[in-house]
Amino acid sequence: MRQDSLALRLHPSDNVAIARHALASGTLLAEFDGLRVLADVPAAHKLALVPVAAGEPVKRYGQIIGFATQAVSPGEHVHTHNLAMGAFARDHAFGEDARVLVPAAEPATFQGFVRADGRVATRNYIGIVSTVNCSATVTKLVVEHFAKGDALEDYPHVDGVVPITHSFGCCIEHNGSGVQQLRRTLGGFVKHANFAGVVVIGLGCEANQMGALFMAEGIEAGKLIAPLVIQEQGGTRKTVEAAIAAVEAMLPVANQCRREAVSAAHLTVALQCGGSDGYSGITANPALGVAVDLLVAQGGTAILSETPEIYGAEHLLTRRAASREVGQGIVDLIGWWEGYAEREKGSIDNNPTPGNKAGGLTTILEKSLGAVAKSGSTALMGVYRYAEPITARGLVFMDAPGYDPMGATGQIASGANLVAFTTGRGSCFGAKPAPSIKLATNTKMFLRMQEDMDINCGDVMDGGATLESKGREIFDLMLRIASGEKSRSEALGVGNEETVPWMIGAQM
Known part of the structure; x- marks a missing residue:
């Protein structure tokens, strides 16, 4: 990141940029040909780079995050007052981008408990x-x-x-x-x-x-x-x-039971994000994605989840599906959730939450695109029901609602022995029996909540780290926490109250 840049365009086709810091009305953006900010833009929020007509798609990450509800001028704040959901076609292109990662040249290990049946634990x-x-x-x-x-x-x-x-x-x-x-x-x-x-x-x-x-x-x-x-x-x-x-x-x-050196292939990591903000998809989530690629290269497993929070980004996963059957599994889940929302007279776009929106996220499409970045870049190897035992190695997906404790409960029940949780607003989540690592998306929140945060990914935005170096830092911490080092949430005693099963069916 350039230290002097005030806003970031994340993809050449984007018609909005993200404010690195709060931008006052009248601020001149030299990196965008002298574009002048027309109204105050909070940190992590969006501003238009070009004229956007009413009904025209707004793009971030090179993907559609919604449609302008009115004409938007260059330099104008883009948020809930002038951007909303809209229907558009997705190209599922099953398996087109599936990539099998080359196994790591140097095997990584952690100190785990080996059970009599061969399963490996990170806690006893x-x-x-x-x-x-x-x-x-x-x-x-x-x-x-x-x-x-x-x-x-x-x-x-x-x-x-x-x-x-x-x-x-x-x-x-x-x-x-x-x-x-x-x-x-x-x-x-x-x-x-x-x-x-x-x-x-x-x-x-x-x-x-x-x-x-x-x-x-x-x-x-x-x-x-x-x-x-x-x-x-x-x-x-x-x-x-x-x-x-x-x-x-x-x-x-x-x-x-005693800890002993075991392969990192025995790690199954639940991927979670909660209290997300506009920086989540720029810093912590893609950095965690780098760590996931390192884990998969070691033969380990990562569980992406929360189906409503891949809505609008599901085509990115189907393109990475190891088979058409796996890709269709994602499409079928999205169809079920669309029908469920219609039956319940609700909307999948009731997420982002008020806190997410205050942090710069506008639609579920925008949130989902950032959330999928946690999954890294390797092939999607399987799609599972909620709490179904995970048998595949590599990146997999488990169906769950977008409520973090509910999703994490299912992932742990599926076999996750570690949780990696990104947060921009400052989630205090912890889980047992699987230790939870919390990754801050921005330095300001990290400094305010250091007792709860394990790693600051805000230095990616600040210019002090790259996604690659931060991903390596996250992966190394995974190995240390799996070996018995306490996470911040464990040190605080968090995790006894966070089990929330997803209850379906009528209560009579």
């Missing part, structure tokens, strides 16, 4: 999983017991006891799609590599019955998986005591 937790909201309090009481005093002092190789609670599990069709998806999600947590052992706690009369959950997900009770039903145990206190005893029996076994 005991999990307490609720089948239904009615057992959430009991679950939390068990976790609170082990969070006090020296309860885990004799088990230095155990990272803690983690609650997996949620607000669902009953008053739904007993064998419908809703309970099936919930079981798939909870089953993913019960079987997650980052849990050395799990206690599953139910009430007893809920729709999401313990036996049906175990049968549907192929879970077998044993020394390291203990099912408890409150009504059968005799109430709250007795269940808490039984769960504590079950955890105490698991701790010595879990404590025998």
Whole structure:
């Protein structure tokens, strides 16, 4: 980035530029032939570079982000007052840009826990999983017991006891799609590599019955998986005591686990962005994309998600599809979400959020184009349902809503053992049992929220780093966090309340 540039045109065909800093009315932009700013433009917002007629497409990244709702003059602020969504054709060109990355010449490793079945963990937790909201309090009481005093002092190789609670599990069709998806999600947590052992706690009369959950997900009770039903145990206190005893029996076994050097191919990273701003698609997201390419070159896996937040950019993914079937999977998901929004009398463009818009994003098309930059440049190898176990290596996509905790919950249930989360406005997200790394898009927010941010990607905008150097920095941090170094959210104790399954189907 040129230090003296006041605004950035991201692609030669763009008819808007992005303000690097707040631009006052009358500011002269020497880099654009002396263009003068006609009205104040906030940092990360857009201004027109050429005349744009009403109804004409507005382009950023060389892609359509919306259409002018009125004539726009050069130097004018372009935002929600004069730019809106509109229909246009996308060229899906299945597989046309699919690129198989050459394997890395030098293998990367991290210090992970290797489970008996060969799966590799980045953390060594005991999990307490609720089948239904009615057992959430009991679950939390068990976790609170082990969070006090020296309860885990004799088990230095155990990272803690983690609650997996949620607000669902009953008053739904007993064998419908809703309970099936919930079981798939909870089953993913019960079987997650980052849990050395799990206690599953139910009430007893809920729709999401313990036996049906175990049968549907192929879970077998044993020394390291203990099912408890409150009504059968005799109430709250007795269940808490039984769960504590079950955890105490698991701790010595879990404590025998030791970290050892393993290939970076065992990393499965959930890609998330939240509280995005106009810089997200310029700094943190493409820098994370560089890190994803480095990961894929090592044989690792990255999970892109949140289907409404690829809307308008889905053609960029279909062009990278490893097969027509994979590309069609993306198209089918977009069609489902369009139908869902119509049935619910909503709009996919209700996202960006007010915070996103204050940060410079105008339409979901603009947000999606920046969000897809997290995925790097390699071929898309698979498309998965929410919380479905990921079996492919490389870049994959998992269906989910645009709500970050809900998307991350599904990705972790699918097997992610690390989360990389970009943010421009300042998300305080953390996740368990998978550690979460937060990447700031701009230096101002990073300095304001340093306790929550792991890496500042704002120095790409400031001119102190390149996307390549920042991507390498992110990848190196992934390896260190996977090896046991605490992320900022872990140091703050964030992650016990962020499990939010995507609940579909009618609540009755």
